[in-house]
Amino acid sequence: MNLYVVALFKFNENYLMEAVERFQILVRETRKEEGCLQYDLIEDKNNKGTFFMVELWESEEHLNRHNGQDHLLDFRRDVSKMLESSTQIYKGSKIL
Template sequence: MTTLTIVANIHANPDQTELVRAELEKLLPITRAENGCLQYDLHRDNDNPAHFMFFEKWESRELWQTHMNAPHLAAYMKATDGAVAEFILNEMSSIG
């Protein structure tokens, strides 16, 4: 089985850091319970508190796509509209 690894970097606007953090933390229990979610960990940069990173592992790209279309992710997007300066997502595969 080839799993999908997702690395998502979220850079909050400096004056919206705590809002973005709170909204990201709301995603943790819901997403971890989703079908196909093997790992869903949120990190914060030690030197830049406005930089958050999700490290995720999914059973398949299809199950991750289901997650990306889930209502709780849409609610996050609405709640953080205008609060995120940059969002970079990488779909990755393990090579060793």
């Protein structure tokens, strides 16, 4: 069963350009992963510095493999100092 994930990031405005650079690497590398069906970065149009990563994975197993990838671990390390608050992550399955 496919797994949907939405991750919410809130960045300090001083780091927006750097954050987008880090996101570009993360998105490019993640889209190459087996089991990745969608991996899109969305910027909230009403809240500067707020981004949503919209993900679709073939399975939870694929997501678990993604969570151990170097490009994701590097991203987490690099942006930790740029975030205003902790990243929120929501996982679910399509019901309709």
